[in-house]
Amino acid sequence: MRLSLLVTVMLRMFAFSWLVDALFSFSRTFAFPVPLYGTSSEFMANLARFVAPGAYLLMATVAWIYAAGIARKIVAEPDPEIRVAGFGVENAYALGFLAVGLWLCLSHLGSLVNWLHYLVVEKAGDDLLTGQHGVSIYDFSLSAVPCIAGGAIALMAPHLGRKMAAASAKRPPNP
Numbered sequence: 001m002r003l004s005l006l007v008t009v010m011l012r013m014f015a016f017s018w019l020v021d022a023l024f025s026f027s028r029t030f031a032f033p034v035p036l037y038g039t040s041s042e043f044m045a046n047l048a049r050f051v052a053p054g055a056y057l058l059m060a061t062v063a064w065i066y067a068a069g070i071a072r073k074i075v076a077e078p079d080p081e082i083r084v085a086g087f088g089v090e091n092a093y094a095l096g097f098l099a100v101g102l103w104l105c106l107s108h109l110g111s112l113v114n115w116l117h118y119l120v121v122e123k124a125g126d127d128l129l130t131g132q133h134g135v136s137i138y139d140f141s142l143s144a145v146p147c148i149a150g151g152a153i154a155l156m157a158p159h160l161g162r163k164m165a166a167a168s169a170k171r172p173p174n175p
Contacts, residue, residue, distance in 0.1 A: 002079045006092055007071035012164075013096035015063035020104065020153075022056035024146055029053055089168060094161025097153055104150025111143040 029049050063070075072079070119140055153160070 001082050001084075001088060001092070002075075003082055004068070004071040004075040004079045005089060006082060007074055008067045009089070009092040009096050011067035011070055012064055012093075013100050015060045015067065016097070017100050017103070018056045018060035018063065020100070020146075020149065022053050022060060025053035025056060026050075027145075028142070088165070090161045090165035092161075093164040093168075094157045097160045097164075098157035101150045101152070101154030101157060105147050105154060106150070108143045108147040108150065112140075112147045115140045115143050
């Protein structure tokens with residue numbers, strides 16, 4: 001496997017991570033719908049809520065599409081061959097998805113455990129959907145959804161690695 005291919009996989013894993021961040025940011029933006037009418041300053045404030053998720057989505061798309069070209073620019077000529085017995089493109093993608101999934105899961109696990117403790121011990125018997133005292137099941141889900149999604153990505157890493165390796169074998173290299 002060429003070093004530029006390994007760098008391409010790494011860049012695509014960053015792009016995938018940015019895509020996940022964009023999806024979570026969009027879900028938070030749409031969770032509290034705010035009408036896009038009123039004064040121009042209210043309109044701009046509401047529109048600004050979409051800038052960060054949109055930027056993440058744009059960065060993810062550009063990084064994914066141009067990963068191979070960027071990797072060729074990063075790796076100096078000649079592009080060295082990396083030989084590790086039994087480690088190929090499929091394994092590189094699987095390892096990348098495993099790393100992104102574990103990072104997502106573990107980076108939200110502490111907050112999830114904290115919210116679970118709070119909801120079970122402090123809010124026992126309260127209506128969790130009404131958001132009494134500013135706390136609701138929505139706050140809990142901000143930690144639970146990324147943690148569960150990261151765990152699912154980590155568990156599906158071998159399958160995703162096979163899919164990505166097959167897709168990259170069919171696709172011509174990017175400019």
